[in-house]
Amino acid sequence: MTPSRSRTGPPPSSSTQRPSKPTTRSPRFTPIEPRGIRAYYRRASANTAILHHKEALRDWKLVVKNAPNDATAKLRLEQCNKIVKRDAFLKAIEVEDAPSAAEGLDLENMVVDPSYDGVKLGNEMTLEFVEDMIERFKNGKKLARKYVFQIIIAVMELVKNEPTMVEVDVEDGQEITVCGDTHGQYFDLMEIFRLAGKPSEKHMFLFNGDFVDRGSWSTEIALLLYAYKWLYPTKFFLNRGNHETDDMNRMYGFEGECRAKYNERVFKLFSESFSALPLATLIGKKYFVLHGGLFSDDNISLDDVRKLNRFKQRQPGQSGLMMEMLWTDPQTQPGRGPSKRGVGLQFGPDVTKRFCEKNGLEAIIRSHEVRMDGYEVEHDGKCITVFSAPHYCDSTGNKGAFIKIGPEYKLKFTQFDAVPHPDIKPMAYASNGLQGML
Numbered sequence: 001m002t003p004s005r006s007r008t009g010p011p012p013s014s015s016t017q018r019p020s021k022p023t024t025r026s027p028r029f030t031p032i033e034p035r036g037i038r039a040y041y042r043r044a045s046a047n048t049a050i051l052h053h054k055e056a057l058r059d060w061k062l063v064v065k066n067a068p069n070d071a072t073a074k075l076r077l078e079q080c081n082k083i084v085k086r087d088a089f090l091k092a093i094e095v096e097d098a099p100s101a102a103e104g105l106d107l108e109n110m111v112v113d114p115s116y117d118g119v120k121l122g123n124e125m126t127l128e129f130v131e132d133m134i135e136r137f138k139n140g141k142k143l144a145r146k147y148v149f150q151i152i153i154a155v156m157e158l159v160k161n162e163p164t165m166v167e168v169d170v171e172d173g174q175e176i177t178v179c180g181d182t183h184g185q186y187f188d189l190m191e192i193f194r195l196a197g198k199p200s201e202k203h204m205f206l207f208n209g210d211f212v213d214r215g216s217w218s219t220e221i222a223l224l225l226y227a228y229k230w231l232y233p234t235k236f237f238l239n240r241g242n243h244e245t246d247d248m249n250r251m252y253g254f255e256g257e258c259r260a261k262y263n264e265r266v267f268k269l270f271s272e273s274f275s276a277l278p279l280a281t282l283i284g285k286k287y288f289v290l291h292g293g294l295f296s297d298d299n300i301s302l303d304d305v306r307k308l309n310r311f312k313q314r315q316p317g318q319s320g321l322m323m324e325m326l327w328t329d330p331q332t333q334p335g336r337g338p339s340k341r342g343v344g345l346q347f348g349p350d351v352t353k354r355f356c357e358k359n360g361l362e363a364i365i366r367s368h369e370v371r372m373d374g375y376e377v378e379h380d381g382k383c384i385t386v387f388s389a390p391h392y393c394d395s396t397g398n399k400g401a402f403i404k405i406g407p408e409y410k411l412k413f414t415q416f417d418a419v420p421h422p423d424i425k426p427m428a429y430a431s432n433g434l435q436g437m438l
Contacts, residue, residue: 031066032062032066037062037063040059040062040063040066041063041073043056043059044056044059044060044063044076047342048080057077057080057081057084060073060076060077060080061077063077079431083431100272101265101268101269101271101272102153102156102269102272105149105153105265107146107149107150110145111146112144113144116144118132118136118141118143118144119132119133121146121151125151125154125227125230125231126231127231130224130227130228130231133223133224133227134190137217137220137223137224138187138190140422142261142262143223145262145263145266148223148262148266149265149266151223151226151227151230152223152266152269152270152273153269154226154230155229155230156269156272156273156276158229158233159238159273159276159277159278160311162278163278163306164278164279164280164305164306164307164308164309164310165278165279165280165302165305166237166278166280166281166282167281167282167285168204168206168237168281168282169283169284170204170283170284170405170406170407170409171407173202174202174203174204174406174407175202175203175204175404175405175406175407176204176206176283176404177196177197177203177204177205177206177402177403177404178205178206178283178289178365178386178402178403178404179192179205179206179207179208179386179402180208180368180375180385180386180389180402181208181209181210181241181243181367181368181387181388181389182207182210182211182215182389183210183211183212183213183214183215183218183243183389183392183393184211184212184213184216184217184218184220184253185215185221185390185418186215186217186220186224186421187217187419187420187421188388188389188390188400188416188418188419188421189221189224190419191390191416191418191419192400192402195402195414196402196404196414199228199231199232199236200232201232201235203235204232204235204236204237205228205235205237206237206238206239206281206283206289207225207238207239208239208241208281208289208290208291208365208366208367208386209238209239209240209242209243209244209291209326209367210241210242210243210291210368211238211241211244212243212244212249212253212254213243213248213252213253214243214252214253214426214427214430215389215393215426216253216257216424216425216426216427216428217424218253218257218429219254219257219258219262219266222254222270225238226273237278238277238278239277239278239279239280239281239289239290239291240274240278240279240326241291241292241326241367241368242291242292242316242326242327242368244274244277245274245316245326246271246314246315247315249267249270249271250431251430251431252427252430252431253427253428253429253430253431254270254429255267255429256429256430256431257428257429258270259429260429271314275310275311275314275315276310276311278310279291279305279308279322279325280305282302283365283405284405285360285361286361286363286409287361287362287364287365287405287409288302288359288361288363288364288365289365290325290364290366291325291326291367292324292325292327292328292344292366292368293324293329293330293344293347293366293368293383294324294328294347294351294352294355294364295321295324295325295328295347296324296336296345298351298355300321300355301358301359304321305325308321308322310322318343323343323344324344324345326344326368327339327341327343327344327368328344328345328346328347329341329344329347329368329369330346330348330352330378330379330383331346331347331348332349333348334348334350335348335351336348336351349378349380349382349383352364352379352382352383353379353380353382356382361382362382362409363381363382363383363384364383364384365384365386365403366383366384366385366386367385367386367388368385369385369387370387370392370396370398371385371386371387371398371401372396372397372398372399373398373399373401373415374386374387374388374390374400374401374413374415374416375387375401375403375413375415384403384411386402386403387400387401388402390416390417391417391418393426393427394425399416399417400415400417400418401413401414401415401416402414
């Protein structure tokens with residue numbers, strides 16, 4: 001006899017029916033109005049431009065869901081999704097103390113192809129080699145890969161031994177030329193040297209970041225500036241810009257250009273060397289030159305910049321002193337405000353005045369933004385922006401400019417126009433589809 005099973009709950013009635021299964025309803029899809037779709041599209045584009053890919057991905061998904069026939073949005077979604085997956089992969093394999101990309105390079109035994117028709121490079125940089133590379137690059141030729149490795153490695157060792165803020169005095173019979181963003185516009189760099197004169201022991205130069213990306217001769221500019229740095233290590237200076245960073249290089253063309261013209265290792269060496277570049281230069285204790293601008297905290301001083309360990313992190317991240325030095329912008333209103341870029345902040349004339357007074361400065365000189373006249377004197381003369389890429393990306397119509405400073409520490413501005421270049425579009429090596437977006 002089978003034991004009876006106890007029942008719980010009320011006894012069944014004669015008209016008992018099977019309990020119906022609970023129904024699960026999927027959330028109703030509520031379409032977004034066209035105006036809202038455009039807003040999401042703009043925000044997705046903006047987040048893509050400043051490399052906030054996860055945020056962009058959410059918006060692209062919404063746009064495509066509401067506008068499934070928008071081929072451009074679908075392409076952006078696909079590209080953004082690939083980038084998010086790639087970034088996750090790179091983060092997963094990232095090693096904190098990764099070995100140098102120079103490890104394993106046997107330069108002594110590396111052979112230069114016998115067909116190479118340029119000046120040979122020995123163990124030291126020569127003016128003859130620099131002049132030859134200038135002409136090679138004008139004619140669309142490349143350097144031997146061995147020489148590329150030599151140049152980057154030599155300069156990496158030089159800049160590693162420089163302080164985070166280099167301090168330069170202009171002595172009698174000398175001058176220093178300060179240039180802003182050049183962004184891979186090699187033929188416009190040639191115009192700078194034509195108008196200003198080339199670097200020498202008496203003619204110092206400071207390039208204030210953003211040598212690379214967007215323009216399609218970024219390797220040529222980076223290699224030439226590095227060659228001059230090797231030739232004149234105490235007279236030729238390079239500040240890091242926000243485009244001397246991995247994320248920007250992956251999106252805006254420099255990584256792709258290195259791969260196309262040389263190889264992946266060349267990019268890795270450049271990346272390593274960029275992370276060693278100084279972040280600022282102090283000229284004559286009067287002019288504080290950095291790529292972006294001032295800080296979120298009034299208590300930051302030149303001594304804090306001097307003490308900053310730029311080797312603690314190779315990339316600037318989304319906050320902190322290094323990020324602010326590379327990314328911030330001036331504003332006309334007093335105080336501080338959110339950045340229009342989504343990274344960093346904006347600082348007003350009162351912030352600049354306090355910083356200059358506290359540190360005994362005439363002014364700060366920065367770059368980082370297009371100025372239609374090539375330069376702009378702002379904040380009652382205390383904040384000067386110089387931008388040296390005329391007709392930026394072949395579309396902006398702006399002039400370029402540079403600043404000369406002599407022993408008397410007066411600023412002399414020179415404007416110049418873009419010059420013709422071979423028919424290669426800006427961002428020819430950038431991430432797929434980015435050129436059409438920006």
